[in-house]
Amino acid sequence: MAEAKRPVIPDVRLPNHGGDWTAEDKARVAAEIGAACRSGGYFFLYHHGIDADLLSAVYEETRRFYRLPAAEKIKYNSSERSQFLGYRGLGREKSTAHAGAEACEQYRIGNTKGALGAPVAADFYHAPFEKGACLFKHLVDLGDRVLSACADDLGLPAADFDSSMNSPML
Known part of the structure; x- marks a missing residue:
């Protein structure tokens, strides 16, 4: 019996580690992302410019944070107010898949719609994750560039998705 061939996940290599791109760079990246999205829907992204030291x-x-006692972590409890x-x-x-609760802890950082109610501020919730908030900003910028390339490949204006991404992760 023949083994099923595993699909190859395509690589997309960004030019200049996410820096300024030429028109040719933009066209190549847009075509590679478009082809990857049409074939399997996913791809590996290289030269994204996010420093490995930041990830570490x-x-x-x-x-x-997760080693802290529960009494410390609960100071940052999420709510509608935050x-x-x-x-x-x-x-x-x-869970929506079963009647029980999820056996996991979570921490959410991200953008908000305008200022949070006084005296609560987004900076308070980002405080335990200063580097995580920095990574979040880098990933939002990278996502904007990838979506711009998708728009280019679809023949849309590069900023076509911007209005949908004004407040990611709300």
Whole structure:
């Protein structure tokens, strides 16, 4: 019996580690992303410009936070008031797949719609994850560039998706 051939996940290599791109660079990246999205729907992205040291720092920051006692973590509890930024303890999330609660902890950083109510500020919820918030900003910028390339490949204006991405992760 013949083994099923595993699909190859395409590579997309960004020019200049995410810096300024020439028109040819933009066209190549747009075509590669478009082809990848049409074939399998996913791809590996290389030369994205996100420093490996930042990624390591985010992992360490995360380990440090989740090692804290529950009484410390709960100070950052997420709520409607925080626009759901912050900590969600064990069992706080309910599953749609079963009747029980999820056996995981979560912490959400991200953008908000305008200012959070006084005295709560988004910076308070980002405080335990300073490096994570920095990574989030880099990923939003990278996502904007990838979506711009998708728009280019579809023959749309490069900023066509911008209005849908004004407040990601709300």
